[in-house]
Amino acid sequence: xxxxxxxxxxxxxxxxxxxxxxxxxxxxxxxxxxxxxxxxxxxxxxxxxxxxxxxxxxxxxxxxxxxxxxxxxxxxxxxxxxxxxxxxxxxxxxxxxxxxxxxxxxxxxxxxxxxxxxxxxxxxxxxxxxxxxxxxxxxxxxxxxxxxxxxxxxxxxxxxxxxxxxxxxxxxxxxxxxxxxxxxxxxxxxxxxxxxxxxxxxxxxxxxxxxxxxxxxxxxxxxxxxxxxxxxxxxxxxxxxxxxxxxxxxxxxxxxxxxxxxxxxxxxxxxxxxxxxxxxxxxxxxxxxxxxxxxxxxxxxxxxxxxxxxxxxxxxxxxxxxxxxxxxxxxxxxxxxxxxxxxxxxxxxxxxxxxxxxxxxxxxxxxxxxxxxxxxxxxxxxxxxxxxxxxxxxxxxxxxxxxxxxxxxxxxxxxxxxxxxxxxxxxxxxxxxxxxxxxxxxxxxxxxxxxxxxxxxxxxxxxxxxxxxxxxxxxxxxxxxxxxxxxxxxxxxxxxxxxxxxxxxxxxxxxxxxxxxxxxxxxxxxxxxxxxxxxxxxxxxxxxxxxxxxxxxxxxxxxxxxxxxxxxxxxxxxxxxxxx
Numbered sequence: 001x002x003x004x005x006x007x008x009x010x011x012x013x014x015x016x017x018x019x020x021x022x023x024x025x026x027x028x029x030x031x032x033x034x035x036x037x038x039x040x041x042x043x044x045x046x047x048x049x050x051x052x053x054x055x056x057x058x059x060x061x062x063x064x065x066x067x068x069x070x071x072x073x074x075x076x077x078x079x080x081x082x083x084x085x086x087x088x089x090x091x092x093x094x095x096x097x098x099x100x101x102x103x104x105x106x107x108x109x110x111x112x113x114x115x116x117x118x119x120x121x122x123x124x125x126x127x128x129x130x131x132x133x134x135x136x137x138x139x140x141x142x143x144x145x146x147x148x149x150x151x152x153x154x155x156x157x158x159x160x161x162x163x164x165x166x167x168x169x170x171x172x173x174x175x176x177x178x179x180x181x182x183x184x185x186x187x188x189x190x191x192x193x194x195x196x197x198x199x200x201x202x203x204x205x206x207x208x209x210x211x212x213x214x215x216x217x218x219x220x221x222x223x224x225x226x227x228x229x230x231x232x233x234x235x236x237x238x239x240x241x242x243x244x245x246x247x248x249x250x251x252x253x254x255x256x257x258x259x260x261x262x263x264x265x266x267x268x269x270x271x272x273x274x275x276x277x278x279x280x281x282x283x284x285x286x287x288x289x290x291x292x293x294x295x296x297x298x299x300x301x302x303x304x305x306x307x308x309x310x311x312x313x314x315x316x317x318x319x320x321x322x323x324x325x326x327x328x329x330x331x332x333x334x335x336x337x338x339x340x341x342x343x344x345x346x347x348x349x350x351x352x353x354x355x356x357x358x359x360x361x362x363x364x365x366x367x368x369x370x371x372x373x374x375x376x377x378x379x380x381x382x383x384x385x386x387x388x389x390x391x392x393x394x395x396x397x398x399x400x401x402x403x404x405x406x407x408x409x410x411x412x413x414x415x416x417x418x419x420x421x422x423x424x425x426x427x428x429x430x431x432x433x434x435x436x437x438x439x440x441x442x443x444x445x446x447x448x449x450x451x452x453x454x455x456x457x458x459x460x461x462x463x464x465x466x467x468x469x470x471x472x473x474x475x476x477x478x479x480x481x482x483x484x485x486x487x488x489x490x491x492x493x494x495x496x497x498x499x500x501x502x503x504x505x506x507x508x509x510x511x512x513x514x515x516x517x518x519x520x521x522x523x524x525x526x527x528x529x530x531x532x533x534x535x536x537x538x539x540x541x542x543x544x545x546x547x548x549x550x551x552x553x554x555x556x557x558x559x560x561x562x563x564x565x566x567x568x569x570x571x572x573x574x575x576x577x578x579x580x
Contacts, residue, residue, distance in 0.1 A: 059264020
């Protein structure tokens with residue numbers, strides 16, 4: 001289960017897809033010089049391989065332990081997290097006025113990718129904290145920022161997101177947690193929080209001396225549904241006059257879940273205000289919780305999409321190493337009957353190239369979306385709106401890719417892939433959560449055809465398709481997919497809600513694959529140009545040409561075939577017969 005950081009690949013995508021050099025041309029990101037970017041990408045890769053990767057199997061087999069409301073992490077995790085904090089890896093894109101490095105969010109995405117490829121379950125501790133930081137920057141008071149951001153940015157404290165309740169899963173508006181304002185005494189202005197939340201990632205652990213929960217709750221008299229929800233900052237421990245965790249705050253971990261995968265990540269059932277007062281600070285306005293939460297949610301959805309890259313990279317590396325060592329059978333049709341390594345057999349090569357090409361496509365899509373967020377911060381409104389369109393594509397399509405690649409990894413291993421000791425099965429188990437949490441992939445498809453397609457009367461999506469179309473020269477398969485996307489988009493804009501939703505998932509896959517195809521075509525041309533000029537790593541560039549060509553010629557055409565499903569409408573989905 002060796003992990004090798006794909007540093008050359010990451011730098012190539014940063015340069016040719018994210019356009020990190022264009023970001024550095026602005027004062028805000030002037031520190032992102034080529035030397036700095038290379039140092040960060042190289043450094044986090046080495047850190048992830050040396051510190052996080054050796055604990056991947058440990059976390060899978062020696063799970064976090066819950067006892068009397070406390071969670072103890074697996075051996076080595078606390079020391080590794082301490083090194084993460086001390087090295088400053090959590091502060092890459094944090095605002096400088098609160099101790100961050102003011103570097104692009106795109107670079108922070110590379111950091112999360114590296115950590116998650118090395119150890120997906122462990123990296124979840126750091127995946128939601130940036131969302132809490134962004135929510136406080138957008139809606140917090142200056143006092144809240146000064147109090148909470150410095151420790152969140154360093155990672156000394158981690159942040160969580162508390163939405164789901166036992167009777168309110170994807171239907172957030174059905175939540176029943178309450179928040180009652182304190183009007184008198186030393187805690188006047190705070191709110192008493194009561195309720196239960198489930199599926200809270202790293203809701204309790206022993207890595208930090210405080211945990212900052214962002215909790216959705218309803219104030220007295222607030223209307224039903226999402227309109228009546230507010231957001232509250234609820235620390236595990238309230239702070240003393242010196243800003244140190246000192247006072248128990250009525251936050252209790254009732255249990256942690258026993259899960260299919262990501263065993264190194266404690267998924268907690270959290271209870272607030274059961275045996276003692278639990279006090280929270282409102283973030284933003286009363287009944288403005290969903291606006292603030294969506295700042296966190298969009299960040300989290302991109303980070304979850306990044307998990308598709310993580311699992312894809314790790315599974316691909318492991319499968320390729322195994323296939324290069326496993327000797328079985330002579331080549332079909334060859335007069336030489338000497339058994340060869342299985343990576344020489346055509347169908348195994350097909351699987352390995354598919355794994356590699358899909359993982360590279362997911363990386364390009366995710367980095368491109370992160371870069372649009374960064375360009376939006378620089379005042380590019382078109383980039384900010386493009387990011388809005390891309391978020392559901394990243395979250396859904398990249399995580400689907402992660403599951404597919406992990407499954408292919410098991411297939412390459414054959415029977416040994418079904419055996420836990422090889423580690424291929426862990427990637428598959430870990431990957432399966434990503435299409436579910438932070439809004440299921442079906443919800444992402446509904447968001448695309450509902451809110452996102454409706455923006456500017458469909459012109460934002462059409463603008464993306466137009467940009468893709470400009471890059472289809474020399475790639476007829478991509479042009480065919482673009483034409484299909486355009487036709488389905490026009491139909492979707494005029495269709496009723498039920499028909500749009502019925503075709504939403506195949507449509508998302510088509511649009512995401514077209515976007516990936518465009519980004520792979522850009523890389524194909526860039527690799528050819530560099531090779532022609534004698535620049536760069538020749539082996540890497542030749543492999544990049546093959547992987548991008550494979551994607552454009554073998555993966556893109558399959559997506560074009562989804563048009564019939566996207567256009568079938570609700571009538572094609574008859575109610576299922578009852579099971580006796």
